[in-house]
Structures are given as C-alpha cells and as structure tokens.
Amino acid sequence: MEYLGRVIGRSVRHLRFRAFYGMEFQLGEILVIEDEERGRRLLARVIDIEYGADAPGDDWWERTAGNMMQGDGKGGFEMRERERRLFEVGACTPLGFVDGGTFRKPKVLVPHFSKVRRAEEADFAFLTEKMGDIEAGLLRSGDRKVPIRVGISGEAFPHHIGVFATTGMGKSNLMKTLAASAMRCGRYGMLVLDPHGEYFAGAPGCKGLSHVPEAAERMVVFSSRSLPGAHNTIKISAHEIKVEDLLNLQEYSDAQREALHALSAAFGNEWMIQAHTHESEELVEMLHKSFFLESINVIKRRIKRIMDSGKVTRDREVSMTRTVIDALKSAKVVLVDTGSMPEHEELLVSTVLARAVLENYQRVYERPEDFKFLPPALITMEEAQRVLGTSKGTIFSRIAREGRKFKVGLCAISQQPKLIDNQVISQFNTLFILGLADKRDRDILRDASKQDISDLENEIQTLMVGEALVTSPFVPFALPLAVYKFEDYLDEMSASQKGKKQKAGPDKGFY
Amino acid sequence: MPHVNDDEVRAAARYVSTAAAQDFDAAGGIDHERGVLQVRERISKGKFIPLQRGQARTAAAVDGGSAIVMDCGSFVVGAITAGHVTMERGKATAHVQPLRLLPVSQIDKPCVYDEIFKEALYAAPPDAPESLESLVGRARNLAEWLDAERAIAALDKGSLLLIDGSLWAGTPGIRPLVARVADAAQKKGICLAGVSKQSKLYTGYRPLVPALARLGKREFGEACWAYPIDLTEYADRQFGETFVAHLHPMADFAFRVDVCPAPGRSCQDALESLVALSNDPGYLGYPYPLARVHNEVALGGELCTELEVSLKRAISTEGGELGAIEEYGRDFHKVLDGGG
Structure with missing residues (x-):
C-alpha cells in the first residue's frame, strides 16, 4: 500500500489532500481514501495538482525563488528539509465508496485527514463484473495500466456509441480492437464501414482485421478494390436506392427535388432504373410535362454517374445487402471497405446498407419470438459528422433516434463532434473520448456524456495516444482506459486460442 | 477619515530625514529590560x-x-x-x-x-x-x-x-x-x-x-x-x-x-x-x-482559537459561568473593527 498523504478538505464533491514531497501522482490517477472509521474505501480521481509549502506569508514563493535565482550566481543556496516543507496538493473528485463488494455514489464525507494511498488491482475488483464482453483495453490510472479489463457490453450496442478523437490519437486502433473483440465474442453483429480502407490489412506497419484469428469464421468482407484475402465485391441494387438518399448526398434545386419525388411516385423502387433507361424528353412526357427538361437532365446526369460507377446493378437480386444482413444476424463482423470509392458513392453504399439493416431488424421486431434471438447490431460510421449534422434526414440520424428499439446501434466516429447535431449526440449512451485538441469538441462531449465529466477537462486535455475515457450509464464512473494496441491484442487472442485448442485436444492417455 | 494636513506631513518628514542623518553623538533612551541600548562608538569601515x-x-x-x-x-x-x-x-x-x-x-x-x-x-x-x-x-x-x-x-x-x-x-x-x-x-x-x-x-x-x-x-x-x-x-x-x-x-x-x-x-x-x-x-x-x-x-491564531475553545469547554465542565466570562472578555474594538 503506497501511502501518499492525507485529506485536507474540502467538500463532498471536491476533495483535496496533501501528499508527501516527491510522491508522484498524476492527473487522472485514481486513488483510494481510507475511511478507517467506517471500514470502507473511497475512490477518487485526481483532477488537478498544485504546489504546496509550509511557508510563512503569501510572498514566500516569489521571495524564495528570487533568492534561489540570485544564489545561482553568487553564494549558492541549499533548500533544507524539502521533504518537510514542500509538498503537492492533489485535488480530487470522489468517484464512490467501495464497501465490501458494492459501489455507491459519494454522498458523505470521509473523515478528516483520512489517509490517501495509491489504488491497487484489488481496489478495482468490483469493476470486473460491470465490464462487458466487448473488450477495449485495460483500466488506466494516470498513465499506469491496471490489469482490469475494460470493455462495454455488446447488449449496449443499440444504445449507440460515439468514438471521438483528433487524428492520430488511436481511433482506428480502438475500432479494430472492438471489431476483433466482437469476432472473438461471437454474440453481436457489427457492420464496419471503412472509407479509408485501413481495417482489412491494416496500415503499413500495423495489422488489420484480416489478421484476427477468428476472421475466417466470423468476418465477411466486401470491397470495391482488390484485397489480399477473401472478399466479396461491393454491389447494391438500384432498387434499394431511395430519393432521400440522393437528396442527402447532393444539392438539388426545389424543381429538381420535386422531379425526383415525381419519378419515385411514378416508378416506385424502379425509379432510378427508369430514369437511367429513358431519355430526358421521354421522362418529361412520362411526368406529364410537369418539369423542365433542364431539371430532368441534371437528374439523369447524376443518376448516370451512379449507375456507371459499377457498384450499382440494375438487377433487383444482385446486391450485397442480403448477405450483410444475414452475416449480422449470425453475429458476424461485416467489413465494407470503400477505400477506393469517391465519397458520394461510399456514402450511398453506406446509406443503403444502414437502411437495409434497420428496416430488416424492424421487420423482425414484428415477430417477437424471432426478435428475442436477434443479436444486436452495431453500424460504425467514420467521419460521422458528414451524415449526422442534422437530427433528421439521413438514415444514420434515424438509427440514432429509433434504432435502440430494434437492436440496431450506431457507432459514430468523428474528430469533430461539434459538427454533430446535439440531439443526435445526446442519443449516444457510450462515449469513447480520446485526445481532443479543440475545446468546443470537448465542451460538446461534456454536455452529451451520460456521466458528469465536467471536472475532467484537464484529464481529457492530457490524454495521450491510446488513452481514453469511457462514459456510459452502464459503468459506475467515467472509466480511464488504456486501449489495447491492436497487434498486442491479436497476440493475446492467438495465445488464448492456442490454449483453448490444446485444452480441447484428445486426451493422450485415452489411447 | 481625518483630514491630512500637508504641513504636518512635511514636519514629520523633516524630523525623520534629520534623525536618519544624525551620527553617533546622541545618547539616552536606554531600557535595560527590553535591551534598548545606545552604541556610542563611531562606525569605522x-x-x-x-x-x-x-x-x-x-x-x-x-x-x-x-x-x-x-x-x-x-x-x-x-x-x-x-x-x-x-x-x-x-x-x-x-x-x-x-x-x-x-x-x-x-x-x-x-x-x-x-x-x-x-x-x-x-x-x-x-x-x-x-x-x-x-x-x-x-x-x-x-x-x-x-x-x-x-x-x-x-x-x-x-x-x-x-x-x-x-x-x-x-x-x-x-x-x-x-x-x-x-x-x-x-x-x-x-x-x-x-x-x-x-x-x-x-x-x-x-x-x-x-x-x-x-x-x-x-x-x-x-x-x-x-x-x-x-x-x-x-x-x-x-x-x-x-x-x-x-x-x-x-x-x-x-x-x-x-x-x-x-x-x-x-x-x-x-x-x-x-x-x-x-x-x-x-x-x-x-x-x-x-x-x-x-x-x-509559534502559537498561531488557529492554535489559540483551538485553545480558547477547549478552555471554554473546560470552564463549563468545571462549573464556571461561561456567559459571564465571555462578557468580561468582550472588547468593543472587535465590534468596531468588524471582528465582533
């Protein structure tokens, strides 16, 4: 038990303690305050660290520093009894009492001058049962890793997840880890939309989801380009594209919008094929000359571009969506690598898939017996601010609003949460907050978080690569997380799989 | 606030300036108990x-x-x-x-x-x-x-x-x-x-x-x-x-x-x-x-306050009339200065 200091104040929400000189503790570190009178422990998180000294007068600091600066040149100096005179003051926010195996929110004070010590693994034992089956990393105290696995429950997928970080802080690593864990767990579906094409094989020097030992059995891959491994080609049917999809992807004038809706009304889910097949003049006639030729020309040009992309088929039966949905229902990870596709195509494919999943799950919802066994599905969307800027309109906003009921969750990944609509972001029950440079982004998350993280501004500002905070109503407090390095996690998975195989092998003595 | 007379200030300043410049030929003002002593010797570099x-x-x-x-x-x-x-x-x-x-x-x-x-x-x-x-x-x-x-x-x-x-x-x-x-x-x-x-x-x-x-x-x-x-x-x-x-x-x-x-x-x-x-x-x-x-x-203010509290508690325990003692100790200066 590393004794750090004693409590010196000051309220039930903010504790301060004096630490021994030279006893290093960190911002974000979780400490234990011993309530010896009641035989329980209070966990508290360091939110600030200040200088302290047993020194007379307010100007002692300036005077002493001045004397040292002068002494540097002449006469020298020797600060005597540093250990007795100097100290650090830790400001903490209490997390909760651990009393036996139970955890309770802190509503009372610990006794005056209670002892403060560094937390040990056993102090976090109560967390183990609250950690879910989708692993993300290890508990972190400051920058020290505590061997307690931190994760979220896949059952919480439909409650939506936000992953927010500035570029380079470890979003992709976290997402690969979550996907690998989902494969290992095998109880939840996960649709990973990968516009950067970095998840399958991994970026140079890094591994990808194809390296996950369970990938062959538990991952289905679609790609628009050739990948070094088994994969399917991205194809969606024109029948699956709705007018709203195009409206969300491209700018249209009022007249063009009306024309699009008229096409949809006239041809149903064949509207796009009809618009592509017929000449503009014919379409004007078919729409009873209600629209100018110029409007129809614009629409046709855009539809032609989509149809010529090679990703959209005219055949109702030729589409990836059925396979994607089946895989999700089989609790598999579906990776859709759109790395080589232009943004509007990538968004179109993502939109069609997301809607297909939601609508399919909605249909299953009507059959309670089937719905009971339907594994929750999570749809991950990179650069989510592109499709979540408003609370209405895109399928992704709709999933954020309605998906929970149908076991479909959205995992929004973004480096600019401030661009996501407030109503949408408030739907995310679980947030993975990694390093975020922009204060406005941090403010948005502070307000959206399901736990009070208003005191953690300093900690969030100092998050290093691979460090995160996890907030969720399913964990007792905002958990500091050291995300697994994906490659290390793979090694561990391989080792554990090897162990399992050995265990399951034939009993040599039997023969 | 009393009015400050400039002449008074100037007169005091003259006195202080003269005193500070006086050398070692004055005597008097000795207080043996408090160790107030005059050193008559002239300072030599x-x-x-x-x-x-x-x-x-x-x-x-x-x-x-x-x-x-x-x-x-x-x-x-x-x-x-x-x-x-x-x-x-x-x-x-x-x-x-x-x-x-x-x-x-x-x-x-x-x-x-x-x-x-x-x-x-x-x-x-x-x-x-x-x-x-x-x-x-x-x-x-x-x-x-x-x-x-x-x-x-x-x-x-x-x-x-x-x-x-x-x-x-x-x-x-x-x-x-x-x-x-x-x-x-x-x-x-x-x-x-x-x-x-x-x-x-x-x-x-x-x-x-x-x-x-x-x-x-x-x-x-x-x-x-x-x-x-x-x-x-x-x-x-x-x-x-x-x-x-x-x-x-x-x-x-x-x-x-x-x-x-x-x-x-x-x-x-x-x-x-x-x-x-x-x-x-x-x-x-x-x-x-x-x-x-x-x-x-050093017997600082906090320790003295703590002592005073302990003392008053003990006075009550010992059967003393704390109310009277507190009244005896009242000081109107504290009221004037905002402490009472």
Missing part, C-alpha cells in the same frame, strides 16, 4: 570583518512562543512554550515543551510570577512584572533559557547552540540563569550564539543594524561580513561579544549576533559556521535552525 562560509556542524536552535488565549482585562490566561530544533547532517529533530497555560490576575500576579521565577532560578524575583502581558512574556523568556539548558545537555562538544534573541539578561534577576546557560555551554565545549531578528541597538537616532547593513553593502557589495559592537559598558547584563553580521552575500538583512565561542574557538569561527547555516533560499541570510524552531513553537 576598517572594523568590518570579512566572513567565509565555515564548516557545517551540528547546530541546535532555541525559541519560545507565547500568547494570551483569554483576556478578561483583570485576569488573563496566557500560554507559553519553548523548544529547540537540532540539525545534524541535514536532518532536523524538534523537541518542543508541552504548552503551559498561565491563568493570572492583577491580584495574584506577584505570587504567580514568584512561582515561575523560582522554578527557573531557585530564588525569589527582585520585582514583579508591570502588566499581565509582560508576565507572560517574562515566563516565556525564562522557559527559553531553561530549554537552552536542556539543549546543551543533549548536544555534543563542538556543536553550536543558537538562541532567538540576544544573550542579554534584561529581565531583572535573570542574570544567574543566563550565566548558568553560558557556563554550561563553555564547560561542554558548545558555542552559544544569540541572533536578534529585531535589534534594539541604536546609534543616535538611527537603528544600528540596518545602518551598518547599508554601509556594508555600499563598501563591500555582495559579501558576508561581521562588524564588532562594543557593549562593554553593559557587561553586567550582556554575555559574549556582539556583532552585526551579514550572513549571505545576497541577503537583504543583517542581524545582531551575540557570540560566546567554545573554549579555544574564535568568534569568527562561530560566525562563519552561521554563514554555513544561512543559505536556505526561504530565509536567505538567517540561520535555518532558528527559522525552523520559530515555526515549531
């Missing part, structure tokens, strides 16, 4: 002694603290303590005497003082203090010298014992106690040094120590030095030799230092040992053990 940093050696420092915890005018409850800090190889050990409470009134003041004085000197005091506050002050002074005896008993030969204040037997009848301490130090080979934070040595109208500090800085710049002060005419009360010393080259302050060197050692040797102790940046130019012991024995 040639008498400054340059000091080097001496060897670090074991040093102890003695100080006392006192306060009036409860003041009802005709009776008070004073509190005193004394203690010493020993510093050896950078480690400090504090030995502080338990707090002693002195309930005393105008009526029994002589008896109380008689008892305290006899404890220290085994004889009756030649006088009684004028006020209850001065009784408490004298009791603290006696406690300090008694603690110095304890410190000497614990120190090894060659050590240095620092006293907070001068080696001046100002309190009537106290000389045998100071002599006892000085003798014990001599016999044990311990150097005794008294360092005064606020000297009452004057030269004419001017305070001697800052005047010498100013001169020393002008003449020697950033250097350690000592200036011997001749107090032989006060030999009946003064112990050791007196200096004004500047103990760190960059220090803003100089101090009066009285030195009784150990047999076979010089005053300069003792002063240079003080230089070695005076380089803590928190208290540059002041011996660190004295700063440390000062903080150990």
Whole structure:
C-alpha cells in the first residue's frame, strides 16, 4: 500500500489532500481514501495538482525563488528539509465508496485527514463484473495500466456509441480492437464501414482485421478494390436506392427535388432504373410535362454517374445487402471497405446498407419470438459528422433516434463532434473520448456524456495516444482506459486460442 | 477619515530625514529590560570583518512562543512554550515543551510570577512584572533559557547552540540563569550564539543594524561580513561579544549576533559556521535552525482559537459561568473593527 498523504478538505464533491514531497501522482490517477472509521474505501480521481509549502506569508514563493535565482550566481543556496516543507496538493473528485463488494455514489464525507494511498488491482475488483464482453483495453490510472479489463457490453450496442478523437490519437486502433473483440465474442453483429480502407490489412506497419484469428469464421468482407484475402465485391441494387438518399448526398434545386419525388411516385423502387433507361424528353412526357427538361437532365446526369460507377446493378437480386444482413444476424463482423470509392458513392453504399439493416431488424421486431434471438447490431460510421449534422434526414440520424428499439446501434466516429447535431449526440449512451485538441469538441462531449465529466477537462486535455475515457450509464464512473494496441491484442487472442485448442485436444492417455 | 494636513506631513518628514542623518553623538533612551541600548562608538569601515562560509556542524536552535488565549482585562490566561530544533547532517529533530497555560490576575500576579521565577532560578524575583502581558512574556523568556539548558545537555562538544534573541539578561534577576546557560555551554565545549531578528541597538537616532547593513553593502557589495559592537559598558547584563553580521552575500538583512565561542574557538569561527547555516533560499541570510524552531513553537491564531475553545469547554465542565466570562472578555474594538 503506497501511502501518499492525507485529506485536507474540502467538500463532498471536491476533495483535496496533501501528499508527501516527491510522491508522484498524476492527473487522472485514481486513488483510494481510507475511511478507517467506517471500514470502507473511497475512490477518487485526481483532477488537478498544485504546489504546496509550509511557508510563512503569501510572498514566500516569489521571495524564495528570487533568492534561489540570485544564489545561482553568487553564494549558492541549499533548500533544507524539502521533504518537510514542500509538498503537492492533489485535488480530487470522489468517484464512490467501495464497501465490501458494492459501489455507491459519494454522498458523505470521509473523515478528516483520512489517509490517501495509491489504488491497487484489488481496489478495482468490483469493476470486473460491470465490464462487458466487448473488450477495449485495460483500466488506466494516470498513465499506469491496471490489469482490469475494460470493455462495454455488446447488449449496449443499440444504445449507440460515439468514438471521438483528433487524428492520430488511436481511433482506428480502438475500432479494430472492438471489431476483433466482437469476432472473438461471437454474440453481436457489427457492420464496419471503412472509407479509408485501413481495417482489412491494416496500415503499413500495423495489422488489420484480416489478421484476427477468428476472421475466417466470423468476418465477411466486401470491397470495391482488390484485397489480399477473401472478399466479396461491393454491389447494391438500384432498387434499394431511395430519393432521400440522393437528396442527402447532393444539392438539388426545389424543381429538381420535386422531379425526383415525381419519378419515385411514378416508378416506385424502379425509379432510378427508369430514369437511367429513358431519355430526358421521354421522362418529361412520362411526368406529364410537369418539369423542365433542364431539371430532368441534371437528374439523369447524376443518376448516370451512379449507375456507371459499377457498384450499382440494375438487377433487383444482385446486391450485397442480403448477405450483410444475414452475416449480422449470425453475429458476424461485416467489413465494407470503400477505400477506393469517391465519397458520394461510399456514402450511398453506406446509406443503403444502414437502411437495409434497420428496416430488416424492424421487420423482425414484428415477430417477437424471432426478435428475442436477434443479436444486436452495431453500424460504425467514420467521419460521422458528414451524415449526422442534422437530427433528421439521413438514415444514420434515424438509427440514432429509433434504432435502440430494434437492436440496431450506431457507432459514430468523428474528430469533430461539434459538427454533430446535439440531439443526435445526446442519443449516444457510450462515449469513447480520446485526445481532443479543440475545446468546443470537448465542451460538446461534456454536455452529451451520460456521466458528469465536467471536472475532467484537464484529464481529457492530457490524454495521450491510446488513452481514453469511457462514459456510459452502464459503468459506475467515467472509466480511464488504456486501449489495447491492436497487434498486442491479436497476440493475446492467438495465445488464448492456442490454449483453448490444446485444452480441447484428445486426451493422450485415452489411447 | 481625518483630514491630512500637508504641513504636518512635511514636519514629520523633516524630523525623520534629520534623525536618519544624525551620527553617533546622541545618547539616552536606554531600557535595560527590553535591551534598548545606545552604541556610542563611531562606525569605522576598517572594523568590518570579512566572513567565509565555515564548516557545517551540528547546530541546535532555541525559541519560545507565547500568547494570551483569554483576556478578561483583570485576569488573563496566557500560554507559553519553548523548544529547540537540532540539525545534524541535514536532518532536523524538534523537541518542543508541552504548552503551559498561565491563568493570572492583577491580584495574584506577584505570587504567580514568584512561582515561575523560582522554578527557573531557585530564588525569589527582585520585582514583579508591570502588566499581565509582560508576565507572560517574562515566563516565556525564562522557559527559553531553561530549554537552552536542556539543549546543551543533549548536544555534543563542538556543536553550536543558537538562541532567538540576544544573550542579554534584561529581565531583572535573570542574570544567574543566563550565566548558568553560558557556563554550561563553555564547560561542554558548545558555542552559544544569540541572533536578534529585531535589534534594539541604536546609534543616535538611527537603528544600528540596518545602518551598518547599508554601509556594508555600499563598501563591500555582495559579501558576508561581521562588524564588532562594543557593549562593554553593559557587561553586567550582556554575555559574549556582539556583532552585526551579514550572513549571505545576497541577503537583504543583517542581524545582531551575540557570540560566546567554545573554549579555544574564535568568534569568527562561530560566525562563519552561521554563514554555513544561512543559505536556505526561504530565509536567505538567517540561520535555518532558528527559522525552523520559530515555526515549531509559534502559537498561531488557529492554535489559540483551538485553545480558547477547549478552555471554554473546560470552564463549563468545571462549573464556571461561561456567559459571564465571555462578557468580561468582550472588547468593543472587535465590534468596531468588524471582528465582533
């Protein structure tokens, strides 16, 4: 038990303690305050660290520093009894009492001058049962890793997840880890939309989801380009594209919008094929000359571009969506690598898939017996601010609003949460907050978080690569997380799989 | 707010300017108990002694603290303590005497003082203090010298014992106690040094120590030095030799230092040992053990408040009429100044 200091104040929400000189503790570190009178422990998180000294007068600091600066040149100096005179003051926010195996929110004070010590693994034992089956990393105290696995429950997928970080802080690593864990767990579906094409094989020097030992059995891959491994080609049917999809992807004038809706009304889910097949003049006639030729020309040009992309088929039966949905229902990870596709195509494919999943799950919802066994599905969307800027309109906003009921969750990944609509972001029950440079982004998350993280501004500002905070109503407090390095996690998975195989092998003595 | 008359300000300024410029030909204003002394000798630049940093050696420092915890005018409850800090190889050990409470009134003041004085000197005091506050002050002074005896008993030969204040037997009848301490130090080979934070040595109208500090800085710049002060005419009360010393080259302050060197050692040797102790940046130019012991024995406001609360609680327990006592202690100044 590393004794750090004693409590010196000051309220039930903010504790301060004096630490021994030279006893290093960190911002974000979780400490234990011993309530010896009641035989329980209070966990508290360091939110600030200040200088302290047993020194007379307010100007002692300036005077002493001045004397040292002068002494540097002449006469020298020797600060005597540093250990007795100097100290650090830790400001903490209490997390909760651990009393036996139970955890309770802190509503009372610990006794005056209670002892403060560094937390040990056993102090976090109560967390183990609250950690879910989708692993993300290890508990972190400051920058020290505590061997307690931190994760979220896949059952919480439909409650939506936000992953927010500035570029380079470890979003992709976290997402690969979550996907690998989902494969290992095998109880939840996960649709990973990968516009950067970095998840399958991994970026140079890094591994990808194809390296996950369970990938062959538990991952289905679609790609628009050739990948070094088994994969399917991205194809969606024109029948699956709705007018709203195009409206969300491209700018249209009022007249063009009306024309699009008229096409949809006239041809149903064949509207796009009809618009592509017929000449503009014919379409004007078919729409009873209600629209100018110029409007129809614009629409046709855009539809032609989509149809010529090679990703959209005219055949109702030729589409990836059925396979994607089946895989999700089989609790598999579906990776859709759109790395080589232009943004509007990538968004179109993502939109069609997301809607297909939601609508399919909605249909299953009507059959309670089937719905009971339907594994929750999570749809991950990179650069989510592109499709979540408003609370209405895109399928992704709709999933954020309605998906929970149908076991479909959205995992929004973004480096600019401030661009996501407030109503949408408030739907995310679980947030993975990694390093975020922009204060406005941090403010948005502070307000959206399901736990009070208003005191953690300093900690969030100092998050290093691979460090995160996890907030969720399913964990007792905002958990500091050291995300697994994906490659290390793979090694561990391989080792554990090897162990399992050995265990399951034939009993040599039997023969 | 009273009106400020510019003529009054100018007249005061003229007086201060003249006094500050007066040299050493004035006399008077001596107060033996408080050690207010006039130094008649003329300052000579040639008498400054340059000091080097001496060897670090074991040093102890003695100080006392006192306060009036409860003041009802005709009776008070004073509190005193004394203690010493020993510093050896950078480690400090504090030995502080338990707090002693002195309930005393105008009526029994002589008896109380008689008892305290006899404890220290085994004889009756030649006088009684004028006020209850001065009784408490004298009791603290006696406690300090008694603690110095304890410190000497614990120190090894060659050590240095620092006293907070001068080696001046100002309190009537106290000389045998100071002599006892000085003798014990001599016999044990311990150097005794008294360092005064606020000297009452004057030269004419001017305070001697800052005047010498100013001169020393002008003449020697950033250097350690000592200036011997001749107090032989006060030999009946003064112990050791007196200096004004500047103990760190960059220090803003100089101090009066009285030195009784150990047999076979010089005053300069003792002063240079003080230089070695005076380089803590928190208290540059002041011996660190004295700063440390000062903080150990200081009876600060919080402690006094705590004492007052304990005292009042005990008064109730003992059957005293706390309401009356609180009324006796009421002070309208506190109301005026916002404290009551």
